[in-house]
Amino acid sequence: MAFAAIFGRRKTPEEVMREQQRLLNRTIRELDRERAKLEQQEKKIIADIKKMAKQGQMDAVKIMAKDLVRTRSFVKKFILMKANIQAVSLKIQTLRSTAAMANAMRGVTKAMSRMNSKMNLPQLQKIMMEFEKQSEIMDMKEEMMNDTMDDVIGEDNEDEESEQVVQQVFDELGLVFSEELGGIQVPKNALGAQAPAGAAKEPVALDADSDLQSRLDNLRRE
Secondary structure, three states, rough: HHHHHOOOOOOOHHHHHHHHHHHHHHHHHHHHHHHHHHHHHHHHHHHHHHHHHHOOOOOHHHHHHHHHHHOOOOHHHHHHHHHHHHHHHHHHHHHEEEEEEEHHHHHHHHHHHHHHHHHOHHHHHHHHHHHHHHHHHHHHHHHHHHHHHHHHHHHHHHHHHHHHHHHHHHHOOEEEEEEEOOOOEEEHHHHHHHHHHHHHHHHHHHHHHHHHHHHHHHHHOO
């Protein structure tokens, strides 16, 4: 702590790379400004060469031509230097990205290590087997309850439906089902007319018996 207070805090590699990249970007901007100045100077030299050529000042034209060549050479050098600095900046950015990825992987590795150390595989398998067992038991109980409910509720429904079917058949045949008569099926019209019909047939049966008796008496006499 004392050394840090005196000499300053030690910078991390990430901070150092960030500062270096910031410095390179600043250098690239300065090179662009200088190159722009040289290009403006180049245009001015070309204009002066044309002016001197029109005036016939050939010695001045030759000197300005040499200055123009040197200026163009410097412009090319600035362009090459900028390209090299940009390449270095790109390498620094790649290193920063690699370092960030390494830090992320280190954090993930630590988290996975902690999870693996806390994970008890046999206990987890036991829990899953117990869960599957209890789930099967619950399914069996639910199926038994459903069967029981179907037996209890479905029997009444079947009796009602069967009675409706029997009644419908009797209605179509013109019959009546009477529980008082012991389940005898009787025509509907015959219930009211059964007694008079029996009374009407009784005299006919008596006449037939008397006729048969008289014939037997005649045979005996002969």
